[in-house]
Every structure is written in C-alpha cells, then in structure tokens.
Amino acid sequence: MESILEGIDRFQKSVFPKRREAFEALGGGQQPKILLVTCSDSRIDPSMFTQTDPGEIFAVRNAGNLVAPHSAAPSAEAATIEYGIEALGIPDIVVCGHTHCGAMAALGQRGSADGLPSVKAWIETSTASLDRCDEVSGFDDDLTRLVAANVCQQLEHLRGHPSVAKGLEAGTLRLHGWVYDFERGDVYACDENGSFSKV
Numbered sequence: 001m002e003s004i005l006e007g008i009d010r011f012q013k014s015v016f017p018k019r020r021e022a023f024e025a026l027g028g029g030q031q032p033k034i035l036l037v038t039c040s041d042s043r044i045d046p047s048m049f050t051q052t053d054p055g056e057i058f059a060v061r062n063a064g065n066l067v068a069p070h071s072a073a074p075s076a077e078a079a080t081i082e083y084g085i086e087a088l089g090i091p092d093i094v095v096c097g098h099t100h101c102g103a104m105a106a107l108g109q110r111g112s113a114d115g116l117p118s119v120k121a122w123i124e125t126s127t128a129s130l131d132r133c134d135e136v137s138g139f140d141d142d143l144t145r146l147v148a149a150n151v152c153q154q155l156e157h158l159r160g161h162p163s164v165a166k167g168l169e170a171g172t173l174r175l176h177g178w179v180y181d182f183e184r185g186d187v188y189a190c191d192e193n194g195s196f197s198k199v
C-alpha cells in the first residue's frame with residue numbers, strides 16, 4: 001500500500017500540474033470513444049495498451065470480462081452498458097479478453113473454483129464459452145482459445161441487451177472482440193467468423 005500512496009504523491013506533484021488544463025476540461029463532461037468490457041486482472045492496463053487519456057474509455061471490468069445474458073435482475077454490467085449507449089452515445093463496444101486469464105482457467109477446469117462460490121457462480125454465466133472453442137481460430141494453446149471463445153460468447157450476450165440490440169438495429173453501434181497478449185503487447189481482433197488476427 002505504501003508504494004501506492006507514494007504514487008499518488010508523485011502524481012499530484014509531477015504529473016497533474018503538467019496536464020492541469022486537460023484534467024479541468026474533463027469537468028465539462030465525458031464523451032468516451034469506446035465502451036470496453038475487460039477483465040479485472042491487474043496485468044491489463046487499457047489506457048496503456050491503447051495509449052488513451054482519461055475521458056476516452058468507459059469501462060466495465062470484472063473477473064473474466066463477462067456480460068451475463070440480459071435478465072430482469074439488477075446488474076452492474078447491464079446498467080453500465082445501458083448508460084454508455086443511451087446516455088453517452090458511445091458508438092463502439094469492445095469485449096477484451098487476455099492471455100493467462102485466471103477466470104477462464106477456472107472455467108476450463110471444472111471444480112477448480114469450488115472453494116470460491118461467488119467466482120464459481122459468476123463464471124458459470126459463461127459455460128457456453130466452453131462449447132465454442134472449435135469456432136475460433138488464431139491461437140494455439142487451449143487457454144487462449146477459451147479466452148477467445150469467451151469473447152465471442154460475451155458478444156452474443158451483449159446482443160441480447162435491449163440498448164445494444166437497438167443500437168445495432170439502428171446502425172449506430174458496432175461490437176468488437178479482442179484478445180490482449182500482455183507478454184508481447186499484441187492485440188488480436190476477431191472477424192465475424194471468429195478468426196482472430198493481430199490489429
């Protein structure tokens with residue numbers, strides 16, 4: 001924790017003063033370019049690998065970058081997606097999985113999350129991802145193929161959310177699936193056939 005507090009101090013003394021005007025301008029509102037659904041994993045830093053600034057990425061983060069199928073139950077993901085599309089008018093949603101994803105490893109190994117009931121219940125909203133691994137291409141190892149299959153599964157879940165369906169129907173919204181390889185700095189994007197290739 002100490003290094004984190006030291007970081008705040010450094011930010012306030014060295015970084016913020018140089019960009020004060022940009023930060024103050026953010027007080028006028030936000031117009032993010034994308035809505036990014038990605039994993040909580042600490043190794044994923046979206047603003048770093050996309051080289052974006054505060055105000056550009058509206059984010060949903062959770063274990064496994066999941067969007068549960070739409071339902072009437074309250075959902076942080078559904079609320080954030082609805083707000084991003086309806087209130088902020090974001091034109092692009094990106095679901096971004098990543099290499100070495102612990103949530104996907106747990107999904108792929110039945111029983112491995114039995115001691116973590118909340119994790120187990122959450123990742124099981126995406127068991128359908130396990131059946132899609134043969135539908136994706138571009139990756140050699142089983143875990144990354146599951147990560148990619150899961151990205152495609154979440155895109156399908158997204159299409160069932162009313163605000164997403166409306167945006168797609170109106171042609172004002174596009175969906176994208178990515179896999180981020182943090183060891184190499186590579187980002188792979190999928191086409192409509194589930195084939196992933198480097199951006």
Ligand SMILES: [Zn+2]
Pocket residue numbers: 039040041063064065098100101102103104
């Ligand atoms: Zn992950």
